[in-house]
Amino acid sequence: MAIVEQVPAAQWARWVESRSGVMIDVREPAEWNLGVLPGCEVVRLADLPAEVARLDRDVPYLIVCRSGNRSNEAAAFLTNLGYRAANLAGGMVALGLA
Numbered sequence: 001m002a003i004v005e006q007v008p009a010a011q012w013a014r015w016v017e018s019r020s021g022v023m024i025d026v027r028e029p030a031e032w033n034l035g036v037l038p039g040c041e042v043v044r045l046a047d048l049p050a051e052v053a054r055l056d057r058d059v060p061y062l063i064v065c066r067s068g069n070r071s072n073e074a075a076a077f078l079t080n081l082g083y084r085a086a087n088l089a090g091g092m093v094a095l096g097l098a
Helices: 009-019 045-054 069-080
Strands: 005-007 022-025 060-064 084-088
Touching (some): 005 009, 009 022, 009 060, 009 084, 060 069, 069 084
Parallel strands (some): 022 060, 060 084
């Protein structure tokens, strides 16, 4: 498994801005209804393998979920495929949004 960069919750906005990154929320639709970070794309973790071809390998991705587990799995998956991906450590829980 790939070593995944862990972005502390308090630094997510700076991480995205400083890298011109894109956020992807890999939670389920019912979880998205509770709120999604501004500018975040939504792709269920189960759908990520089918969606990966549309992603740009030159763009850094910050992957988000509720607690950081699914997003870490997704970031490792993308990293293993040659994408630049990081995990939002602690997810929405760490931001106080879940």
